[in-house]
Amino acid sequence: MFKRFCAPALLLVFTFGGCGSGTTDLSEGGIGGTGISIGPITGFGSILQNGVHYDVSQADFVRNGLPGSTQADFRIGEVVTINGQLNTNGTRGTAQTVTFRSLLQGVVTTASPDGRSIGVLGQTVLTDGLTVLHGFTLLNQIVAGNLLEVSGARDADGVIRASSIRLLQARFIPGDSRQWLEGVVRAADTDGQTFELGTLTVDYRQATLTGLTQAPAVGDYVRVSSRQNLQDLRLSADQVEAESVTPAFATGTELELKGLITQFADSTRFRVNGQPVITTATTEYEYGSSADLALNTGVAVEGVINAAGVLVATEVALRQDSTVLPEELEGSISSLNSARQEITVLGNVIRIDAFTLLLEEVNEDEVSIRFADLNPGDQVEVQLRRLADGSLLALRVDREAPDDDDDNDAEDKVSGVVSRHDAAAGTLELMGLNILTNPHTEFADSRGIRLSHHDFFAAVIPGVTPIRVEGRMLDPQWLDAMKMKLRSGGD
Numbered sequence: 001m002f003k004r005f006c007a008p009a010l011l012l013v014f015t016f017g018g019c020g021s022g023t024t025d026l027s028e029g030g031i032g033g034t035g036i037s038i039g040p041i042t043g044f045g046s047i048l049q050n051g052v053h054y055d056v057s058q059a060d061f062v063r064n065g066l067p068g069s070t071q072a073d074f075r076i077g078e079v080v081t082i083n084g085q086l087n088t089n090g091t092r093g094t095a096q097t098v099t100f101r102s103l104l105q106g107v108v109t110t111a112s113p114d115g116r117s118i119g120v121l122g123q124t125v126l127t128d129g130l131t132v133l134h135g136f137t138l139l140n141q142i143v144a145g146n147l148l149e150v151s152g153a154r155d156a157d158g159v160i161r162a163s164s165i166r167l168l169q170a171r172f173i174p175g176d177s178r179q180w181l182e183g184v185v186r187a188a189d190t191d192g193q194t195f196e197l198g199t200l201t202v203d204y205r206q207a208t209l210t211g212l213t214q215a216p217a218v219g220d221y222v223r224v225s226s227r228q229n230l231q232d233l234r235l236s237a238d239q240v241e242a243e244s245v246t247p248a249f250a251t252g253t254e255l256e257l258k259g260l261i262t263q264f265a266d267s268t269r270f271r272v273n274g275q276p277v278i279t280t281a282t283t284e285y286e287y288g289s290s291a292d293l294a295l296n297t298g299v300a301v302e303g304v305i306n307a308a309g310v311l312v313a314t315e316v317a318l319r320q321d322s323t324v325l326p327e328e329l330e331g332s333i334s335s336l337n338s339a340r341q342e343i344t345v346l347g348n349v350i351r352i353d354a355f356t357l358l359l360e361e362v363n364e365d366e367v368s369i370r371f372a373d374l375n376p377g378d379q380v381e382v383q384l385r386r387l388a389d390g391s392l393l394a395l396r397v398d399r400e401a402p403d404d405d406d407d408n409d410a411e412d413k414v415s416g417v418v419s420r421h422d423a424a425a426g427t428l429e430l431m432g433l434n435i436l437t438n439p440h441t442e443f444a445d446s447r448g449i450r451l452s453h454h455d456f457f458a459a460v461i462p463g464v465t466p467i468r469v470e471g472r473m474l475d476p477q478w479l480d481a482m483k484m485k486l487r488s489g490g491d
Contacts, residue, residue: 024362036249036274037082039258039300040151040163041074042357047082050256050300051354052093054082059095062101069159072215076359076366077132077164078151079425091354104150104160106179107172108231112139118148121181122200122233125150125160129383130396132366135167143206145171147179153273154183156262156295158198172229179235180225182243190215193437197224201234211242214272221245249305257311258300258319258355272301276310287387294392300355317394320385320468324491325466325487326395327384327431330413331473332374341371343397345382346412347476348432350392356430357396369399381413412479415468415487435469441481446488459486 022378047054061069074080084095110119117126118139127139131152136142136235147169152162169177176396181197192207195216202224204216223241249255259273267290268279279290299321303313317422320326332345341352352358352371359366374380374397383396412429421428426437443456451459460467466487471479 031159033084037256039077040077054093054095056095060097062099075134091196093372104181108144108146112485115140123198124463125162127162131162149299150329153259171468183215185220203236206238208239251307256302261297264295279313281311284315286317288461327416330381333378350394352394354395411470412473413470417466420462437481444484446486
């Protein structure tokens with residue numbers, strides 16, 4: 001069980017780039033104390049983050065450098081920094097400050113070509129099944145010129161992995177709207193007073209330079225802001241600030257950090273969102289082992305900052321594999337086990353833990369719900385991770401809003417790696433279900449191009465090939481397939 005941390009008095013408060021009501025009550029170990037926690041907001045009813053329910057009634061809120069905000073200004077999925085006091089069992093706490101700073105805010109430069117990625121200020125923003133969308137429901141609804149706010153982290157390749165995307169405005173309003181981004185300068189022209197962040201050219205001739213002893217140079221990590229619109233991937237900056245990739249923590253600071261492994265030397269030395277981390281012989285692991293650590297693996301790390309500014313990990317929870325596509329189930333809940341925090345969907349028993357996103361869409365926005373709000377018969381979509389022992393862990397559960405219409409036509413959907421198949425019989429096994437095809441079943445490749453029955457089954461390798469199936473349950477073991485599609489990393 002991932003424990004909560006205990007710390008001495010808090011030594012440092014900082015901002016970190018990276019938000020319904022209700023909470024999920026889960027038993028966690030550990031003892032309370034004072035510390036810093038960084039990660040996405042997973043629920044409200046106070047604020048739920050990194051498995052802790054924080055009372056924020058007396059907290060100071062800061063959003064994008066502006067104090068005086070309230071909890072209502074924050075969204076599910078936004079990466080925030082919380083410092084505060086935890087109780088003795090480590091499941092509840094009292095927040096002193098809640099700070100949010102978006103990683104990127106700007107106009108869309110490239111609409112989504114695949115329903116998964118998008119260009120904002122010339123930066124590639126990648127979404128997955130855990131990205132929470134606010135103000136819209138599908139990425140392909142976003143068009144060039146829309147103003148978005150993005151929270152998340154850059155991965156090992158410099159691509160922004162979004163945990164939250166919010167539609168702010170349909171279009172940029174010069175002098176009123178604001179744009180900003182941060183990143184490493186990859187090219188610089190001192191004479192022309194420009195530099196490049198990704199594919200964006202920044203003109204700083206009229207900008208105020210803060211924290212820079214000389215002109216921005218290659219390798220500098222900077223934050224750029226502007227109230228001017230983009231012109232052909234060229235942004236005239238109002239301000240350029242020197243930043244650190246990671247905050248400078250005081251020795252002894254207790255820290256819990258949820259993010260991506262962005263550099264990896266070996267299982268004892270790596271970085272999470274740029275923060276150096278080391279593990280020791282006493283480091284405990286949840287949902288995996290040290291052998292599962294790799295670039296772009298999603299982890300939650302807990303420990304103490306040493307004199308060199310390195311986080312010495314006492315515990316590491318592995319949340320997302322770096323290479324394997326999440327498995328998915330969409331169907332009705334057949335049963336719940338409140339004592340074990342488990343739901344059963346399409347015959348699969350699924351564990352829900354303190355980090356699981358539990359959501360329901362209300363007016364094109366995602367709000368949090370509690371495990372206690374779930375009921376047998378609820379239609380849900382679940383993003384899963386299969387653990388080494390074969391059990392299933394829910395990363396995200398979306399409950400569909402009740403429909404006034406008859407729901408007998410609701411489709412059941414399942415995604416995962418095929419475990420076996422029989423082309424002649426037109427059957428396969430997926431997520432423990434027997435899938436039956438028929439003469440009307442439609443087949444497609446990962447791009448959506450139609451395939452024949454023969455070509456589809458020829459492309460499937462048991463134990464390797466991930467697919468998505470839509471159909472209807474005939475009984476607890478058999479699903480009648482209406483559509484079958486090969487999956488890729490873009491699915």
